[in-house]
Amino acid sequence: MNLSAAVVGEVVWVLGIVGWCIIRYPFERRAKRVPVVSNRRSGSEVLGLVSALGGLAIVPGFYVATGIPEAADYVPRWWVILIGGILFWVAMWVFRRTHKQLGRNWSITLEIRQQHELICAGPYSLVRHPMYTSFLLMGLSQAFLLPNWVAGMAGLIGFAVLFFLRVDKEERMMLEVFGPRYRAYMAKTKRIIPYLY
Incomplete structure (x- = not known):
């Protein structure tokens, strides 16, 4: 069977999304058992989450279907699909490591859970927001895997909307909760790209 680069890219993207769901599911179930002490959900955060879901799942999923x-x-190239596959694998590795490191502290929204801890180990020793790093890598991989200017770029746009609507609020929340410890942590780490940003 002679598969085109476009079909392989779509299959890799679908498998990556399935992997994303498989990774997140057990952590989401466990997180529901840990009481929330403070919830900072806002309209802009919901807009960011909807944008990320639309750009990283709905728009590309509609295109693939x-x-x-x-x-x-546009015409896909095999080397581009290969880069996209590698990026998606790295994104899923970072995504899983981030969830595992957060453990009971993980939340899909801006929440502080009972006995919340400041995590500075694992991927958090390199960047303050490795979950966003994984979303950035997912968006980049999508641009490589799906040879369509709309569906391919939708992930980066969705990620950008989520990131810029939410990261400042998240850092303010962490400063309120952890104070000088978080400020010292900020001084030692970048936001999402090690040593750069």
């Missing part, structure tokens, strides 16, 4: 918008397609 229907081929629409076909007018935005």
